């Protein structure tokens with residue numbers, strides 16, 4: 117078990133980016149560690165998550181989606197509902213059964229900065245921008261994502277506001293190719309450079325993998341062919357690509373909030389290859405999760421879909437867990453032992 121843990125952590129440290137596809141693959145595209153002992157809901161002994169003195173997002177967070185490419189209204193509704201579920205209005209909160217998306221965010225709120233300010237409890241859905249015609253083309257480099265953010269905040273009509281609490285979420289449709297998408301990443305977060313955008317703004321990119329690599333980026337709603345005998349889980353909002361994106365969006369928002377300038381909470385020695393609070397828990401969605409096992413999920417009795425948290429408007433979502441700094445393992449509101 118320990119050897120497996122070391123192995124997984126080494127594999128993790130080598131990947132350059134904020135999000136590592138799950139299940140992890142080695143150079144030959146084969147699964148590492150499948151069928152080996154279960155990975156423990158994250159291992160505490162090898163994880164040295166450290167605070168590096170930088171800020172966390174302690175003020176109310178406003179998420180500004182930037183829809184790049186063609187986005188059907190229903191897909192937008194699902195993603196908006198997820199963001200709105202992170203801190204629902206008081207009038208909506210009572211109607212949401214446990215375990216909830218807001219309870220999932222509580223683990224992220226445990227992270228503080230050197231002024232003892234916690235990650236904000238408030239996450240609001242802000243203004244949105246649409247670039248359906250893909251003004252930067254259908255192939256984007258990582259740096260191009262910053263240009264997409266610049267276009268949105270400098271647009272002549274209805275530019276996105278530049279506010280100190282803003283987080284800019286670039287969402288690309290299935291026909292958009294982004295550098296390293298599928299091969300290494302399903303999404304990433306960083307901050308914009310003043311030389312490109314005019315400001316330092318935390319942002320994230322998440323791609324819809326439906327056409328290119330759902331088995332990597334929309335796992336477990338699609339399963340790699342080399343994993344024998346596993347059936348994909350049914351997606352709770354009926355959309356493999358978008359339901360897969362929800363977990364990646366959750367992952368990126370958790371890391372943006374706890375490490376917005378890449379100088380707050382991460383493990384590992386190298387800030388350009390940080391292992392952040394959600395990286396540590398990829399592929400873990402419930403009690404017992406680890407290796408190729410998702411952990412205990414809930415089942416929607418009507419649709420048969422798998423989920424682990426409830427949100428606004430009767431929505432259900434499946435989101436990976438995040439690292440809990442007190443327990444020193446991954447946790448989520450659907451844990452069976454709480």
Ligand SMILES: *[C@@H]1O[C@H](CO)[C@@H](O)[C@H](O)[C@H]1NC(C)=O
Pocket residue numbers: 142143144145146147148149
């Ligand atoms: C990848 O993993 C498979 C299965 O464990 C193994 O057979 C193969 O040699 C590994 N390839 C590399 C490049 O490590």
Ligand SMILES: *[C@@H]1O[C@H](CO)[C@@H](O)[C@H](O)[C@H]1NC(C)=O
Pocket residue numbers: 222225226227228234
């Ligand atoms: C803020 O963070 C501290 C330290 O992790 C924790 O003890 C406290 O419960 C957090 N507060 C909230 C409201 O989450």
